[in-house]
Amino acid sequence: MRIQPRASASVVFSLLSLVVLGACGEDGTLPLDTPELTPFQPAQVQATTALAPVSGFADQSGGGIFANASRELVRLRLDGSRGAMSPHPGNTAEAGAINGVFRLGPHSALVEAQNGLFLAESGWLIEPPWREALGPGVVTTAQSADGAVWLAHARGLFRLQEGTLAELKVDGASLTGITSLAAAPSPENVPGVWYLRENTLGVAVALSTTNYRVLTTAAPLKEGETLKSLAGIGPAVGTAGELWALTSNGLLRRTRDGWRRVELAQQPDQLVGAGRFLWARAGSALLLHDADANTWSVASDATTGDFQILALDESGCLWVQRGGQSLALSRVLVPRLQGLFQGMRIVEDGLVVRAVMPPGPAPASVAFALGNTEIPTEAPDYSLGGLEADGSHRAYSFATLEAGRYVLSVVARYEDGSEARRSVPFDFAPLQSGPLSWDKDIRPIHESRCRNCHNSASAARSLDSYELWRANAPIITAAVRDQRMPADGPMDPELINRIQRWASSGARP
Incomplete structure (x- = not known):
């Protein structure tokens, strides 16, 4: 299937017509896991500002981006103190009250505000070029293995890649009503993005940059059991990622070998995953699963009364809001990596x-x-x-x-x-090919992904020439490698590799 472009508010939308393979179910009794819950006293870091009980973004380097109690955007550091966060000088509109913050990349977030969608990156709140084409209504996001960000929106399911927003459609129809997303291997054990819609699971798998295959599959539920949400665990050395599903009866876990049922002593009612960790809320208790250790534990004295899970990062650090307090909870406080x-x-x-x-x-x-x-x-x-x-x-x-x-x-x-x-x-993945040139290999990337912001007339650093690219090569490679730039969405991994190869092989003209 080919991409069918459609212009909207000077932004090109690409409509992806996808193939539905059909539904499949699994019968019989599932393998059952009944792990014990080991108590632990969580380490706590209190934020210096009260946070609103809305979704936030937790950066795996520590801290994150959240809405405070006044619905203003705040950036928090590893120790809970506030960092810099300001509107970009090139913005044309004020954000207004913050409705929610969602993961966009390892160090960047999508911000839904009263006046539309923004991107938060490196202390700046930035207007993306496609903000007029897709307004408020974001439900959740997930990032797939190819670097694309998937947005479940009230209007449908959208993919953000290479600065282009594309809607995923099946037989010409929008996938509305999605309540949860998770990046995890498909039934064919290739990278996929799973979604939950009307108590039915679906997974999208890329066949090319313009074609996807969508498989709808019936989860192995008991009679009367319903699906509530999804969570994903990322891969490790020798271990693929996993899909987890929270149901009205408990937990389902899908590995390379198929589905398993997990029964805990306490019934979870909320589930979040990041990296190799899962946290589950069970009433007033918080449960932690460490996939590498294959253990479940329960936090002692972590919460009293009602609380709200805000975000989880890949180190296993969970941000929660409880009354007037906002806390980062971990099994143990760990060092973080930069770079x-x-x-x-x-x-x-x-x-x-x-x-x-x-x-x-x-x-x-x-x-x-x-x-x-x-x-x-x-x-x-x-x-x-x-x-x-x-x-x-x-x-x-x-x-x-x-x-x-x-x-x-x-x-x-x-x-x-x-x-x-x-x-x-x-x-x-070391690349052994010969050196690249700026004019042939890098200039097209600059013109398609960087020029709109990084030019002599903008407030951002100008990169309008080979000389400027060469002088700023270390800064540029770090920004694209860490997926902090471009500001309009993730860059294709191949283009990131090309920039790194050009810089490390002599930054030739």
């Missing part, structure tokens, strides 16, 4: 990565772990590659690694014998 995010694809030989310690006492020692190698690092910089003579962070070389998936961990050890570990899976 590397979960699921990132590294194509360069060298990468600057540093660790940021959690609030509280300073550790006695900090080390990185990669495979069977432990790499010590020193305070206060905690740089994986150490420091250059001028005090700047040195890039760590991955040249000894074969292509594949790895886990980089940062381990903080304390005087009392305890330790805190943050582990981040990533893909190493």
